[in-house]
Structures are given as C-alpha cells and as structure tokens.
Amino acid sequence: MAAQTPVPGCREHRGLGFVYVCKTCNNDLICMDCVVGRHNKHDLVKLTEFVSEQTRQIQQYEDKLSKSDIPKVESDIKENEENFKESSKEFRQIINDIKHHGEEMKKEIDLLTDRLVKLCRNLEKMNEEIKEKNKNVLTKYLTEELRPQLDKCQRVRTFGTNNDAKALAKEIRNTGPTTPPLVTT
Numbered sequence: 745m746a747a748q749t750p751v752p753g754c755r756e757h758r759g760l761g762f763v764y765v766c767k768t769c770n771n772d773l774i775c776m777d778c779v780v781g782r783h784n785k786h787d788l789v790k791l792t793e794f795v796s797e798q799t800r801q802i803q804q805y806e807d808k809l810s811k812s813d814i815p816k817v818e819s820d821i822k823e824n825e826e827n828f829k830e831s832s833k834e835f836r837q838i839i840n841d842i843k844h845h846g847e848e849m850k851k852e853i854d855l856l857t858d859r860l861v862k863l864c865r866n867l868e869k870m871n872e873e874i875k876e877k878n879k880n881v882l883t884k885y886l887t888e889e890l891r892p893q894l895d896k897c898q899r900v901r902t903f904g905t906n907n908d909a910k911a912l913a914k915e916i917r918n919t920g921p922t923t924p925p926l927v928t929t
C-alpha cells in the first residue's frame with residue numbers, strides 16, 4: 745500500500761505522509777493537516793485500519809475462492825465429465841441396439857425373400873404341370889377324336905355309300921364339335 749513506501753505526502757502538504765483515509769472522498773489518502781483542512785468533518789478511517797480492513801476483505805475473498813468457488817467449478821467440471829461418460833455409454837448402448845435390430849430386420853427380410861421366391865417357384869412348377877396336363881388332354885383330343893373324325897369323313901366321302909354319308913352328316917349335326925376339358929388355375 746502507499747503508506748508502506750516512502751511518500752512525500754499529499755499534494756498540499758509534502759513530506760507529512762499519510763495517516764487517514766477519507767471515506768467521504770472516495771477513500772482518498774490524507775495527511776494530518778488535511779484532517780482539519782479540506783477534509784474537516786469528513787468520515788475518516790485510520791490508514792492502518794483501512795489497510796487491515798482491505799487485507800481482511802482480500803483474505804475473505806481468497807477464502808471464498810479457494811474454499812467455495814474453485815472447488816465448486818472443479819466439481820462441476822468433474823460432474824460434467826462424468827455426465828459425458830455416462831451419456832457416451834448410453835449412446836454406445838443405443839448404437840448397439842440399432843445395429844442389433846438392423847441385423848434382426850435383415851434376417852427377417854432374407855427369410856421373407858426366400859419364402860416369396862420359393863412360393864413363386866412353386867407357382868411356376870404348378871403352372872408347368874397344368875401346361876403339361878393341358879398338352880396331354882389336347883394331344884389326346886387331337887389324336888383320339890379329331891383326327892379319327894377327319895379320317896372317317898374322308899373315308900365315307902371317298903368310299904362310303906350314300907347312306908353312309910347321310911348317316912355321318914346326321915351324326916355330325918347332332919354331336920357338333922366338343923371341347924376338351926382344359927385345366928385352369
């Protein structure tokens with residue numbers, strides 16, 4: 745503080761040093777002469793008391809910093825770190841869950857794809873079987889009914905008697921063409 749270093753005193757009274765502090769004048773340092781001079785009846789405090797009060801306040805602030813403010817912030821930093829670790833753990837868990845569910849969904853999609861492909865192949869096979877059956881039916885109809893009928897007509901027309909032709913024409917009128925029993929899906 746100013747009082748502890750050799751100072752000449754206030755501007756008006758050089759060499760007298762400082763003895764008081766004037767509260768009224770914004771903590772101005774004043775000398776013995778100023779007490780009865782321009783600071784007469786002002787609110788004065790002894791410089792030593794003022795200094796020890798300032799020191800006490802600084803000490804108090806130091807205590808507050810070291811015992812309360814700093815530990816609080818240190819604890820906040822630590823807590824923040826722990827919260828981060830905790831939430832990191834949660835994020836890892838969520839990511840694992842997402843991956844796990846993704847794998848499950850892929851398996852289900854693969855399974856469903858296999859089923860649909862299998863179903864489609866079965867349908868194709870059934871279709872093939874129907875086609876085969878119809879081919880057989882039509883072939884049978886062709887070889888066992890239509891071609892023999894054609895043969896018969898040609899035979900009657902070429903070699904038959906009039907009566908044969910008449911009978912055949914009547915037969916044709918009465919029966920008409922039949923359609924084979926085709927299989928549909």
Ligand SMILES: [Zn+2]
Binds near residue numbers: 754755756775776778
């Ligand atoms: Zn003075």
Ligand SMILES: [Zn+2]
Binds near residue numbers: 766767786
């Ligand atoms: Zn004053």
